[in-house]
Amino acid sequence: MYLVNSNYKNNGHMLDKTELMDIDGFLMGSNRKVYSISGCDIKKISISSKTLANPVVFDKVKEKYDILVQYLTEILIDDDNDESGDAYREALNRIEKFRLIIKNKYRKYLTKKELEYMSKHLVFLQKELNKKLLETHNSFIETLVNEHGRGR
Numbered sequence: 001m002y003l004v005n006s007n008y009k010n011n012g013h014m015l016d017k018t019e020l021m022d023i024d025g026f027l028m029g030s031n032r033k034v035y036s037i038s039g040c041d042i043k044k045i046s047i048s049s050k051t052l053a054n055p056v057v058f059d060k061v062k063e064k065y066d067i068l069v070q071y072l073t074e075i076l077i078d079d080d081n082d083e084s085g086d087a088y089r090e091a092l093n094r095i096e097k098f099r100l101i102i103k104n105k106y107r108k109y110l111t112k113k114e115l116e117y118m119s120k121h122l123v124f125l126q127k128e129l130n131k132k133l134l135e136t137h138n139s140f141i142e143t144l145v146n147e148h149g150r151g152r
Contacts, residue, residue: 050109057109061102065118068098072125076132084140088133095126 035042047053075091099122107115 053109057106061106076128085133085136088129091129095122
């Protein structure tokens with residue numbers, strides 16, 4: 001299903017290709033993937049209706065979210081992480097990157113319920129990662145103190 005808006009004065013004929021660049025919407029597709037609509041090959045589709053864009057955006061975000069949650073649970077479960085806590089810092093950075101992408105790119109196309117669902121789980125995982133990072137930091141400090149003694 002697609003909708004072509006022909007409210008232009010030129011009866012639907014586009015005079016300048018930059019007219020399409022000014023339309024605000026979710027950009028679907030890429031230069032590599034070509035869609036065929038009514039015999040025309042189209043490389044980029046911009047969905048301007050939020051109701052039409054929501055399922056497409058949600059599927060895309062949910063896939064990224066599932067990959068992130070799987071990575072975070074592996075980091076939390078794995079006991080063989082390095083003593084410096086670099087894996088926990090990297091996981092926290094990935095959470096923050098995901099949040100920024102959602103905030104800047106996809107927020108206007110997702111519902112409040114979907115955003116809250118992802119946010120609650122990410123906040124919980126973030127707290128657990130912070131606890132683990134603090135534990136590794138404290139254990140690292142204790143080993144340093146024990147190796148070098150308490151001083152004079």
